[in-house]
Amino acid sequence: MEGAAAVSEKAGRGMTVQMLSTKAEQAILASFEANAATLPGGAAVAALRRAAIGAFASKGLPSRRVEEFKYTDLKANVKDVLPLATGGGTSDAATALGAHFGPDFAANAVVFADGRGVAAKAGVTFLADALGKAPDWVSAALADAELSASSDLLLNTALFTDGAVLDIAAGAEVAEPIVIAATAKDGAMTALRHVIRVGAGAKATIVEIERAPKGSGVRQSSALTQIMIADGAEVVHIKLVETQKGSLHLSHWQANLGANVSYKPFQMTVGEGFVRNGLNVLFNGQHSTFDYGAASVGHGTGHADSSLIVDHKVPHCTSRELFKTVLDGQARAVFQGRVIVRPNAQKTDGKQMAQALMLSPDAEFDSKPELEIYADDVVCGHGSTAAEIDPDLVFYCTSRGIPTAVARGMLIESFIGEAIDKVEHEGLREALGEIARDSLTA
Amino acid sequence: MLEIKNLHVKLADEDKVILKGLTLSVPKGEVHAIMGPNGSGKSTLAYVLAGREGYEVTDGDILWNGESIIEMEPDERAAKGVFLAFQYPMEIPGVAGLTFLRTATNAVRKKRELPEMTTPEFMKFVKEKAAKLNIDFEMLKRPVNVGFSGGEKKRSEILQMAMLEPTLCVLDETDSGLDIDALKVVSDGVNALRGPDRAMLVITHYQRLLNHIVPDKVHVLADGRIQKTGGKELALELEKSGYAEFTGKAA
Ligand SMILES: Nc1ncnc2c1ncn2[C@@H]1O[C@H](COP(=O)(O)OP(=O)(O)O)[C@@H](O)[C@H]1O
Numbered sequence: 127m128e129g130a131a132a133v134s135e136k137a138g139r140g141m142t143v144q145m146l147s148t149k150a151e152q153a154i155l156a157s158f159e160a161n162a163a164t165l166p167g168g169a170a171v172a173a174l175r176r177a178a179i180g181a182f183a184s185k186g187l188p189s190r191r192v193e194e195f196k197y198t199d200l201k202a203n204v205k206d207v208l209p210l211a212t213g214g215g216t217s218d219a220a221t222a223l224g225a226h227f228g229p230d231f232a233a234n235a236v237v238f239a240d241g242r243g244v245a246a247k248a249g250v251t252f253l254a255d256a257l258g259k260a261p262d263w264v265s266a267a268l269a270d271a272e273l274s275a276s277s278d279l280l281l282n283t284a285l286f287t288d289g290a291v292l293d294i295a296a297g298a299e300v301a302e303p304i305v306i307a308a309t310a311k312d313g314a315m316t317a318l319r320h321v322i323r324v325g326a327g328a329k330a331t332i333v334e335i336e337r338a339p340k341g342s343g344v345r346q347s348s349a350l351t352q353i354m355i356a357d358g359a360e361v362v363h364i365k366l367v368e369t370q371k372g373s374l375h376l377s378h379w380q381a382n383l384g385a386n387v388s389y390k391p392f393q394m395t396v397g398e399g400f401v402r403n404g405l406n407v408l409f410n411g412q413h414s415t416f417d418y419g420a421a422s423v424g425h426g427t428g429h430a431d432s433s434l435i436v437d438h439k440v441p442h443c444t445s446r447e448l449f450k451t452v453l454d455g456q457a458r459a460v461f462q463g464r465v466i467v468r469p470n471a472q473k474t475d476g477k478q479m480a481q482a483l484m485l486s487p488d489a490e491f492d493s494k495p496e497l498e499i500y501a502d503d504v505v506c507g508h509g510s511t512a513a514e515i516d517p518d519l520v521f522y523c524t525s526r527g528i529p530t531a532v533a534r535g536m537l538i539e540s541f542i543g544e545a546i547d548k549v550e551h552e553g554l555r556e557a558l559g560e561i562a563r564d565s566l567t568a
Numbered sequence: 569m570l571e572i573k574n575l576h577v578k579l580a581d582e583d584k585v586i587l588k589g590l591t592l593s594v595p596k597g598e599v600h601a602i603m604g605p606n607g608s609g610k611s612t613l614a615y616v617l618a619g620r621e622g623y624e625v626t627d628g629d630i631l632w633n634g635e636s637i638i639e640m641e642p643d644e645r646a647a648k649g650v651f652l653a654f655q656y657p658m659e660i661p662g663v664a665g666l667t668f669l670r671t672a673t674n675a676v677r678k679k680r681e682l683p684e685m686t687t688p689e690f691m692k693f694v695k696e697k698a699a700k701l702n703i704d705f706e707m708l709k710r711p712v713n714v715g716f717s718g719g720e721k722k723r724s725e726i727l728q729m730a731m732l733e734p735t736l737c738v739l740d741e742t743d744s745g746l747d748i749d750a751l752k753v754v755s756d757g758v759n760a761l762r763g764p765d766r767a768m769l770v771i772t773h774y775q776r777l778l779n780h781i782v783p784d785k786v787h788v789l790a791d792g793r794i795q796k797t798g799g800k801e802l803a804l805e806l807e808k809s810g811y812a813e814f815t816g817k818a819a
C-alpha cells in the first residue's frame with residue numbers, strides 16, 4: 127500500500143521504474159549494486175544476476191495483488207532492508223542447529239554462517255566454490271525459467287552468496303539425514319541457494335534448519351532450494367524455521383519430480399517473525415507421490431505463510447497436503463494450496479487439508495484452496511477448518527483430574543502432533559515435537 | 569455421603585429447566601440406582617455432579633462428605649473422589665490412552681498428596697487393571713477411545729475409574745451398547761470397586777444392569793424430580809409397568 131501511495135504521488139512528475147519503488151526496494155537495488163562485483167560466479171552467473179535484478183526492479187516486491195502473496199504482502203510489510211552478509215561468520219554445527227538436536231545431527235550438518243559455508247561434509251560442495259567450474263546440471267538449475275516468475279525468487283538469484291550443492295548418486299541410500307543449517311548475525315540479510323539432485327532410485331532425507339534463538343535481534347533471509355528428483359527416488363525433505371520478532375524469512379522450494387518418485391516435504395515454522403514458505407512441485411513423470419506436511423506455531427504478531435503450487439502435468443500422480451497451525455496472540459497463518467491438473471493428467475489423486483487451532487480471538491487464519499482441474503477422470507478434494515479448543519474434550523480431561531491448563535496443553539499438542547507424526551524418522555520427529563511443545567509454552 | 573438437596577438446574581444459555589428440586593442421599597458403602605425415561609434429566613444430573621459447563625444451578629446444593637462441590641472445577645472434584653463414567657465417552661485424537669491415563673492418575677495422586685507413580689509402577693498397575701477388564705493392552709497405545717467400539721469405550725471408562733480410585737462413582741448408562749458378555753465384564757469391574765468407603769450412583773434406563781450390579785436403593789427420576797424410591801424390587805416393577813405412571817404425573 128505504501129508502494130501504491132508512492133506511485134500516485136510521483137506519477138505527475140513522470141513515472142519511472144525507480145519512482146515506483148518503496149524504500150525497501152530501493153535498498154535492495156542499492157545492495158545489489160554495492161555487492162555485484164564481489165558476488166560469486168563467473169560472467170554467466172553475473173549476467174543471470176543482472177537480469178534478475180532488472181526484472182526485480184520492474185516488478186518490485188510482491189504486493190497483495192499478486193495472488194501467491196495475497197495474504198503476505200511483502201511490499202507493505204518489508205519496511206527496511208538489512209545489509210547483505212557476505213561471509214566472515216563462524217558457527218559450529220551444534221550452535222547452528224540449536225537446542226533439541228543431538229550430536230548425531232550435528233555430525234551430518236553442513237553449516238552456513240553469515241551467508242557463506244563454514245562447515246562442509248563429504249558429498250556436499252559449496253555453491254560459491256562450485257560456480258567457477260559448475261557442472262551443467264547446476265548451471266541449468268540456476269537459470270531455470272520457473273524462477274523468474276516471482277520477484278522473491280529473482281531477489282535470491284540476484285543476491286545469493288552461497289548454498290549447498292548436493293548430488294546424490296543414482297541408487298545411493300543415504301542412511302542418516304543430511305542437515306543444511308544456516309545461521310546469521312543480527313542486523314544482516316542473507317541469501318542462500320541450494321541446488322540438489324537426487325539420482326534414480328536413491329533414498330535420502332534432507333533437513334534444512336534456520337533458527338534464530340530466543341533473544342536474537344532482527345534478521346532477514348532468503349533461502350531458495352531447487353531439488354530435482356529422478357525416477358524411483360524417495361526423498362524426505364524437512365525444513366525448520368524459527369524466527370524472532372521483526373525478522374523476515376523468505377523460503378522457496380522448487381521441486382521437479384520424475385516418475386515413480388516419493389517426495390515427502392515437511393515444513394515447521396515457529397516463532398514471532400514474518401515467514402513465507404513457497405513450494406512449487408512439478409510432476410514430470412507418472413506414478414509419483416507428493417506427500418506434504420506442515421506445522422506452525424504462531425505467537426505475538428508472528429506470520430507464517432505456506433503457499434503451494436502443485437502442478438500435475440502428467441497422469442497417475444498423487445498429491446497430499448496437511449497443514450496445521452496453532453495461533454495465539456495476534457499471530458497469523460496462511461495456507462494457499464493451488465493444485466493444477468493439466469488436461470492429460472488423468473487419474474490424478476489430490477487431497478489437501480488445512481486446519482487451524484485458534485487460541486486467541488485476535489489470531490487470524492487465511493486458507494485458500496485453489497483447484498484448477500482440466501482433466502475429467504480425477505479425484506481431488508480439499509478441506510479447511512479453524513476452531514477453538516473443544517470445551518467438551520477439556521471437560522472430559524478435567525473430569526479425570528487433569529488441570530485445565532494441562533488438558534489444554536495436551537489437546538494443543540495432539541492437534542499439532544498429527545502433522546508432526548508425518549515425519550517418520552524418530553529422532554527428527556521427536557526433536558520437532560519438542561520444538562513445537564517448547565514454542566507452545568513460550 | 570453424597571447429599572443432593574433441592575437441586576434446580578437449567579441450561580446456562582437457554583431458558584430450559586431440567587432439574588426441578590431433586591433431593592437424594594447416597595451414604596458411603598451404598599449403591600443407588602437412578603432410573604427414568606429418556607430426557608428426564610439423568611445425564612444432566614451426572615454432568616452437574618462432575619462439573620460440566622453449560623448447566624446453571626439456580627437453587628439447592630450438592631454436598632460430598634459434607635462439603636459443597638457446586639463451585640468446584642471438575643479436576644478439583646475428581647481429586648475429591650468424584651468420577652463420572654460417561655454415557656458417551658469422548659474420543660481424543662492424538663492423545664495416547666496410556667499418556668492420558670498416566671497424566672490423570674498422577675494428577676489426582678498429586679492433589680491427594682500421594683506420591684506420583686513411576687513408569688514401572690504405573691505400567692504394572694494399568695496392566696493389572698486392564699487385564700481384569702478384558703482390555704487389550706495394545707489398545708491403550710492408541711488415541712483415547714478413537715476407533716473403539718461402543719463396548720470398548722465403556723470398558724475404557726471403567727478402566728479409568730479403576731485407575732483413579734474414586735470414592736463417588738457416577739455411572740451414566742454404562743450398560744447401553746453392551747452385549748451380555750461385556751455387561752458381565754463391566755459389572756464385575758464395577759462390583760470390584762464396591763466397598764465401605766465408596767458411594768455409587770448407577771444411572772440406567774433398563775433393569776438389566778441391576779441384575780449384575782445389585783443396588784441398595786432405586787430412585788425413579790421423572791420431570792426433574794425423584795418421584796419414587798424403593799429397594800431393588802422397584803426396578804423389576806418398572807420393567808413391567810414402564811414409566812407411564814410417572815410421565816403421566818409430569819404431564
Ligand atoms: N446441553 C444441552 N443442550 C440442550 N438441551 C439439553 C442439554 N442437556 C440436556 N438437554 C435437554 O434436557 C433434557 C434432559 O436431558 P438428559 O439429562 O440428557 O436426559 P436423560 O439422560 O435422562 O435422557 C432433554 O430434554 C435434553 O434434550
Ligand SMILES: [Mg+2]
Binds near residue numbers: 610
Ligand atoms: Mg442420558
